[in-house]
Amino acid sequence: MLTSSQSRHTLADWLYYIEQSHPIDKIELGLERVSRVADRAALAQLPGKVVLIAGTNGKGSVARTLEQLLLAQGFRVGVYSSPHLLRFNERLRLNNHDVDDALWVDAMARVEELRGDTALTYFEFTTLAAFAILKRQPVDFCLIEVGLGGRLDATNIVNPDISVITTIDLDHQDWLGNDRETIGFEKAGVFRHAKPVVIGDLIPPVSVIARAVELNCPKLTVNQDYFYQQSADSWSWHCGAVRYQNLPIPGLPVQNVATSLAVLSQLSLLPEHMLLKKVLLELSLPGRMQYLQHRPAIIIDVAHNPQSARYLATKLAALKPDYRKVHGLVGMLKDKDIAEALAPLTSVIDQWHLSSLPGARGAPAAQLAAALAQADCQQYPDVKSAFSQLCSKLQQDDLLVIFGSFVTVSAVLASYYQEAT
Numbered sequence: 259m260l261t262s263s264q265s266r267h268t269l270a271d272w273l274y275y276i277e278q279s280h281p282i283d284k285i286e287l288g289l290e291r292v293s294r295v296a297d298r299a300a301l302a303q304l305p306g307k308v309v310l311i312a313g314t315n316g317k318g319s320v321a322r323t324l325e326q327l328l329l330a331q332g333f334r335v336g337v338y339s340s341p342h343l344l345r346f347n348e349r350l351r352l353n354n355h356d357v358d359d360a361l362w363v364d365a366m367a368r369v370e371e372l373r374g375d376t377a378l379t380y381f382e383f384t385t386l387a388a389f390a391i392l393k394r395q396p397v398d399f400c401l402i403e404v405g406l407g408g409r410l411d412a413t414n415i416v417n418p419d420i421s422v423i424t425t426i427d428l429d430h431q432d433w434l435g436n437d438r439e440t441i442g443f444e445k446a447g448v449f450r451h452a453k454p455v456v457i458g459d460l461i462p463p464v465s466v467i468a469r470a471v472e473l474n475c476p477k478l479t480v481n482q483d484y485f486y487q488q489s490a491d492s493w494s495w496h497c498g499a500v501r502y503q504n505l506p507i508p509g510l511p512v513q514n515v516a517t518s519l520a521v522l523s524q525l526s527l528l529p530e531h532m533l534l535k536k537v538l539l540e541l542s543l544p545g546r547m548q549y550l551q552h553r554p555a556i557i558i559d560v561a562h563n564p565q566s567a568r569y570l571a572t573k574l575a576a577l578k579p580d581y582r583k584v585h586g587l588v589g590m591l592k593d594k595d596i597a598e599a600l601a602p603l604t605s606v607i608d609q610w611h612l613s614s615l616p617g618a619r620g621a622p623a624a625q626l627a628a629a630l631a632q633a634d635c636q637q638y639p640d641v642k643s644a645f646s647q648l649c650s651k652l653q654q655d656d657l658l659v660i661f662g663s664f665v666t667v668s669a670v671l672a673s674y675y676q677e678a679t
Contacts, residue, residue: 269359272366273346276383287410292382295373301389302415304400306334309521310416311401312408312445313424315566316458316514320424321401322543323510323518327529328399329354330537336395338388338413339403340381341664343545344671350388352395365390381405385412409447420524421448421475422456424517426463427565442466449473454524458517478520486516497523502531509542511569545667547573550674554652555581558670559661562590564598570661571602578606581657587648589613589641589666592621597629599662607659610635613644615665641669 266272296302309324311317321337328335334353342348347356365387369378378386385405392400402418404411426442442463449455455470457479470477478484484497493512494503497520508515515538522528529537542548547570550556561570578584586607590596610632612623623637638644645660652658660670 266367267363269346269362269366272363276366276380279377287407289410289412289415291376291378292386292412293415295369295376295378295382295386296389296415298372299368299390301372301386301393302417304389304392304402304416305395306336306398306400307419307525308400308402308416309420309422310404310413310418310448311422311424312404312411312448313422313458314427314441314445314563315569316424316511316517317403318543319510319514319546320422320458320518320521321403323508323515323541324399324401324521325351325354326537326541327518327522327534328527330533331527331529333398334396335399335401336392336397337401337403338385338392340384340405343664343668344675346384348544349384350391352397357391361391362387379412382412389416404445404448407441407447408445410444414448418448418450418453420454420456420521421450422458422517422521423448423462423466424458424514425565426459426466427563439463439465443469446470449475451475454478456517456520456524458513458520460513476524478524480513480516480520484516484520484523486512488512495519500528502534506535506538508538510546515541545664545671550670553654555657556649556652556674557657557659558667559659560664560667561661562594562599562663564595564602567599567661568602570659571606574603574606574657574659577657582653582655583608583657585609585611585648585652585656585658587611587613587641587644587658587660587666587670588626588662589615589623589644589669590621590626590662591615591619591665592625593619594621594663596621596626600626600630604630604632608634611638611644611648612636613638613641613666615663616640617665620665641666642673645670645673 266275311320325335325337337351340349350357368390369386402413404413423445426438443465446466446469449469451473454476486495492504495516545560548558559570561567584607612626614622
């Protein structure tokens with residue numbers, strides 16, 4: 259085990275050290291520890307305008323959309339998000355490029371120096387390192403994606419210029435609560451007094467609206483202050499006097515893109531119509547309805563809760579007529595609502611392939627099978643062996659969709675690119 263600061267020279271060294279000090283799957287909510295360390299070097303005082311993005315689903319999509327639309331208008335943008343799919347570096351992007359190892363190593367050494375005897379979780383440590391990097395960058399915007407909840411998440415030490423709630427559903431119930439009102443209250447913890455907020459949930463909990471009113475936040479709420487409408491091959495958006503029509507369907511959920519436009523409206527930075535169209539045509543995010551290949555078709559998606567599973571099911575239902583058979587490879591964490599997350603997909607998946615996930619939070623395949631209660635399913639000890647066996651059996655007109663967790667998608671990506679090289 260690495261014990262001295264002199265022995266940590268690479269990013270891999272630092273990540274090993276941090277994970278050994280505090281396992282990555284251990285969650286401890288609260289701002290006391292992270293604030294104490296951040297205050298020693300004003301790490302929470304980020305440059306430019308800060309957008310803090312909370313929500314059950316859609317945070318990454320909103321961050322990506324804002325990033326691309328701001329970059330297209332000539333602004334300098336930093337984006338902090340989590341978790342990553344393949345490389346830790348993905349967690350922080352500067353002007354659309356992952357931050358390199360050297361910056362991360364310097365920042366982690368800085369956090370280690372600052373923390374003294376204060377114990378930090380993996381997420382707290384790496385979040386502070388990301389903020390240490392951002393502080394030194396000449397960026398116009400910092401887009402910060404909340405990790406879990408909002409009120410007690412480490413990212414909430416910043417003072418945002420605008421806060422966003424994308425959607426609210428039942429997830430992380432062990433930490434956030436068992437109903438949407440309680441979870442909504444936690445997520446509304448990212449609101450600040452008299453600072454604008456955007457609420458993208460179609461039916462926002464009363465707790466969210468109440469918090470915005472209590473703090474006197476100017477707000478834009480979907481279907482009240484801004485509106486979007488989607489057809490088979492285009493969509494429209496309007497807010498006040500601004501109206502966009504005949505927009506191309508992007509590679510990300512339209513609801514989240516509409517939320518992003520509302521954020522830009524609050525910032526008085528809505529793009530020209532043609533520029534918006536150009537960005538939407540190229541808009542995508544790894545791990546969201548991402549094709550790895552087309553014949554046979556393999557799609558990966560990080561859907562892992564009931565809300566995101568319902569969205570995935572609608573996308574697959576539209577694709578299903580084009581394929582002989584739809585296979586589903588799924589691995590999930592045991593603290594998710596497994597039965598409710600799998601239920602929407604039973605009508606679109608013809609054959610189920612259930613994989614165990616590693617670690618204390620990983621659900622065994624048998625637990626998925628019990629929740630699914632489907633006769634036509636196969637169980638595997640791990641994602642890599644499941645994916646390997648499936649790839650050898652797929653026919654050219656089959657579709658394989660892989661979902662259930664970032665862990666599942668990450669394992670498939672690692673295996674896929676390893677085979678490709």
